[in-house]
Amino acid sequence: MKQVIKNVLTDKQIPLLVTILWTVVFTLALFFLEQSVLAFMGVLLSLLLVYYTKTSNAVRLTLGVLILLVLIPLVAGDNRYYMEVASQVGIYVAMALGLNIVVGFAGLLDLGYVAFFAAGAYAYAIFATAQANEFIPGDLFPLGGEWFWPFLIVGLLVAAVFGILLGLPVLRVKGDYLAIVTLGFGEIIRIIFNNLDHPVNITNGPQGLTPIATPELFGYPLNTPFYFYFIVLFVIGFIVLANIRFEHSRLGRAWIAIREDELAAQSMGIPLLNTKLAAFAAGASFAGVVGVIFAAKQTFIDPTSFTLMESIGILVMVILGGSGSIPGVVLGAAFVTVLQVQLLKEFSNFLHALNTSGVISLPNQLDPSKFQRLIFGVLLILAALYRPNGLIPAKRNINDLEEIKKSRFAKQKLGILANLDESKRQTS
Amino acid sequence: MLSILPQVLIDGLTLGFMYAVVALGYTMVYGILEFINFAHGEIFMVGAFVGTEVLLISESLGILQEMNPFVAFLLSLLLAMVVSGALGVGVERVAYRPLRGAPRLVALISAIGVSFLLQDLVRFTEAVARNEFYLNSPTLFSGAIGIGDFAQIPVKAIVVIAFAIVMMVTLTLFINKTKWGIAMRAVAQDQSTASLMTINVDKVILLTFLIGSSLGGATGVLFAQNYGTIDPYIGFILGLKAFTAAVLGGIGNIRGAMVGGVLLGLLESLAGAYLDTLTFGVFGSEYKDVFAFSILILVLLLKPEGLFGEAVKEKV
Numbered sequence: 001m002k003q004v005i006k007n008v009l010t011d012k013q014i015p016l017l018v019t020i021l022w023t024v025v026f027t028l029a030l031f032f033l034e035q036s037v038l039a040f041m042g043v044l045l046s047l048l049l050v051y052y053t054k055t056s057n058a059v060r061l062t063l064g065v066l067i068l069l070v071l072i073p074l075v076a077g078d079n080r081y082y083m084e085v086a087s088q089v090g091i092y093v094a095m096a097l098g099l100n101i102v103v104g105f106a107g108l109l110d111l112g113y114v115a116f117f118a119a120g121a122y123a124y125a126i127f128a129t130a131q132a133n134e135f136i137p138g139d140l141f142p143l144g145g146e147w148f149w150p151f152l153i154v155g156l157l158v159a160a161v162f163g164i165l166l167g168l169p170v171l172r173v174k175g176d177y178l179a180i181v182t183l184g185f186g187e188i189i190r191i192i193f194n195n196l197d198h199p200v201n202i203t204n205g206p207q208g209l210t211p212i213a214t215p216e217l218f219g220y221p222l223n224t225p226f227y228f229y230f231i232v233l234f235v236i237g238f239i240v241l242a243n244i245r246f247e248h249s250r251l252g253r254a255w256i257a258i259r260e261d262e263l264a265a266q267s268m269g270i271p272l273l274n275t276k277l278a279a280f281a282a283g284a285s286f287a288g289v290v291g292v293i294f295a296a297k298q299t300f301i302d303p304t305s306f307t308l309m310e311s312i313g314i315l316v317m318v319i320l321g322g323s324g325s326i327p328g329v330v331l332g333a334a335f336v337t338v339l340q341v342q343l344l345k346e347f348s349n350f351l352h353a354l355n356t357s358g359v360i361s362l363p364n365q366l367d368p369s370k371f372q373r374l375i376f377g378v379l380l381i382l383a384a385l386y387r388p389n390g391l392i393p394a395k396r397n398i399n400d401l402e403e404i405k406k407s408r409f410a411k412q413k414l415g416i417l418a419n420l421d422e423s424k425r426q427t428s
Numbered sequence: 429m430l431s432i433l434p435q436v437l438i439d440g441l442t443l444g445f446m447y448a449v450v451a452l453g454y455t456m457v458y459g460i461l462e463f464i465n466f467a468h469g470e471i472f473m474v475g476a477f478v479g480t481e482v483l484l485i486s487e488s489l490g491i492l493q494e495m496n497p498f499v500a501f502l503l504s505l506l507l508a509m510v511v512s513g514a515l516g517v518g519v520e521r522v523a524y525r526p527l528r529g530a531p532r533l534v535a536l537i538s539a540i541g542v543s544f545l546l547q548d549l550v551r552f553t554e555a556v557a558r559n560e561f562y563l564n565s566p567t568l569f570s571g572a573i574g575i576g577d578f579a580q581i582p583v584k585a586i587v588v589i590a591f592a593i594v595m596m597v598t599l600t601l602f603i604n605k606t607k608w609g610i611a612m613r614a615v616a617q618d619q620s621t622a623s624l625m626t627i628n629v630d631k632v633i634l635l636t637f638l639i640g641s642s643l644g645g646a647t648g649v650l651f652a653q654n655y656g657t658i659d660p661y662i663g664f665i666l667g668l669k670a671f672t673a674a675v676l677g678g679i680g681n682i683r684g685a686m687v688g689g690v691l692l693g694l695l696e697s698l699a700g701a702y703l704d705t706l707t708f709g710v711f712g713s714e715y716k717d718v719f720a721f722s723i724l725i726l727v728l729l730l731k732p733e734g735l736f737g738e739a740v741k742e743k744v
Contacts, residue, residue: 107533109533109536169725169729170725172728172729173728173729173732175532175533176463176464176532176536177675177728177732179464179536180464180668180671180724181724181725181728183668184668184672184721184724184725185721185725187665187717187721188717188718188721188722191714191715191717191718192718194714195712195714195715308664312540312544315537319537371548371552372548373544373545373547373548374544374545374548374549374552376541376544377540377541377542377543377544377545377546377547377548378541378545379541380537380538380540380541380544381522381523381538381541381542381545383537383541384523384527384530384534384535384537384538384541385523385526385527385538388530388531388534
């Protein structure tokens with residue numbers, strides 16, 4: 001027992017048995033206790049436990065997929081509220097993973113990220129409502145729900161184009177300036193969306209767009225949070241895969257080199273602007289896909305959903321979780337979203353209940369659910385002061401030189417050296 | 429169309445001088461620490477609230493009606509400067525000093541955190557104390573001086589511009605003539621060398637924050653007097669614009685911040701008045717914020733050192 005506790009605390013490794021027990025207990029609790037927030041939190045937390053479990057990768061992956069695809073839908077599936085929270089968490093996880101490419105890998109602080117999200121959301125919303133009839137003649141719109149699927153790609157492309165267009169001028173500045181400029185661009189985009197109801201009515205201005213068609217699959221409407229949960233999971237799977245592939249690709253290593261030292265990277269022959277643009281476009285395109293899902297899920301969008309607050313919120317998720325670290329970002333996004341949409345609300349309700357029963361008297365202005373900014377602020381300061389690398393810092397691959405020397409490729413010479421050998425053999 | 433021009437220019441000048449004084453705060457901190465104090469706009473906002481609260485409280489106590497408006501104005505200005513100056517120093521001590529050696533990104537994130545924290549704290553306090561967080565400041569200076577038939581110069585605009593100029597002149601004298609001013613310039617040049625010359629770098633940085641923040645807070649009072657209504661979110665956008673002004677003039681350069689501020693205020697005011705007519709109604713005055721940000725982006729792209737700054741070569 002002592003050994004187990006020591007393992008958990010020092011090596012952060014949890015025995016498989018504990019993880020399974022935890023998951024089973026909380027799943028059963030969620031099944032039997034209706035509306036138990038604690039139990040739901042426990043089930044979500046079990047994913048973190050799985051991450052730290054001391055077992056092979058394959059087993060951990062299977063466990064995680066099992067919890068996400070089978071346990072959660074099975075136990076909480078008929079509860080709209082839980083699925084709503086879960087799909088909301090998913091949407092933010094996906095966005096944070098997109099921003100992770102820009103901030104975490106390439107080190108470009110982007111404070112206008114929500115603009116790309118807006119681009120994706122509006123791309124779908126304009127054509128999935130009657131809005132497009134305002135500027136395209138022929139009464140062709142709204143498009144039906146089966147168009148949702150191709151529009152996932154359209155949203156991706158639109159946002160990527162946006163990313164490149166914004167990136168071209170913006171990326172010539174760096175550091176703090178980049179943060180301010182992207183922030184300004186985010187605001188510009190919001191103002192434009194807010195005012196594009198004249199002279200040609202494209203976005204319907206502050207009134208927003210509704211009703212946006214819900215997705216359909218083979219004529220069957222997918223209109224409950226239950227289905228959106230799976231759509232979001234599918235997209236997250238795709239984005240995580242892309243993140244992992246990017247990280248270890250040539251481009252990904254170029255991003256990390258730029259993040260560490262721009263000047264050194266440039267002198268090693270990395271084209272600065274192209275590489276940064278690629279990061280901007282990749283991050284933006286993921287936000288665009290998520291925007292399409294968001295528009296379809298809410299069936300209503302207006303410019304107030306795309307404020308600076310949202311950009312900062314996503315940034316908080318990335319920084320708090322650990323920028324550049326995929327599990328960290330997922331944890332950060334899940335934590336911040338659950339805090340926002342569930343914990344604060346529950347706490348508010350709890351205080352309300354105390355208020356009405358007369359135990360305490362609290363003025364209405366002290367409602368905790370209104371303190372998003374305060375909590376974000378405190379989280380940002382604390383993260384900067386105490387965990388500048390995040391909750392789960394990004395791991396660096398450490399190359400073991402001895403191991404490399406022993407490997408069967410060690411004798412083989414590459415590049416100029418190989419040519420040298422070749423020419424030596426020819427001359428002798 | 430041209431008949432409103434004098435009025436537009438007066439409004440633009442008033443706004444511009446406010447940008448200029450707030451921009452001084454950004455420029456001073458940037459000149460010394462090479463770091464954008466994101467929370468400076470919020471310190472301006474706190475100053476506006478403190479000044480307005482002083483006036484509101486003395487109004488409800490019945491003192492304000494008997495006081496000379498100038499005395500009341502000076503009193504609120506002074507208190508706002510003390511509180512916002514102390515706040516600036518406190519923020520530096522808690523959120524920036526521990527991060528001085530850390531990467532710049534981390535300090536920037538902490539600054540954004542401080543700015544959000546302050547917004548909600550002010551909203552929270554006002555909501556508890558007054559049950560609302562939009563405050564209407566009592567007007568001390570009403571009336572206007574007419575110049576022929578062209579324009580009316582409101583007395584409050586004259587007061588705002590006069591005080592802004594007084595503050596800027598005092599700051600320039602302070603930096604150029606006093607011992608502490610010289611120490612500040614030395615630290616801005618090179619921290620480690622300055623510390624070898626028996627300059628206490630920490631103290632100089634604290635002083636910079638104190639002066640910049642109290643100037644920002646004083647501008648908040650001027651803002652409240654000029655526009656009448658304030659809310660906890662005025663600081664962020666105004667701070668961004670003031671930062672734009674600082675960049676326009678050349679960040680780290682005091683004279684540049686002043687010129688940049690006045691220029692930006694005039695441009696914005698002109699854009700607000702004439703964008704509609706110039707583009708034949710396609711873009712209205714709601715695009716004036718877009719205008720300010722576009723200036724920022726253009727300046728950063730075309731002349732990143734600003735109007736008065738020197739181009740900095742990157743050292744390898």
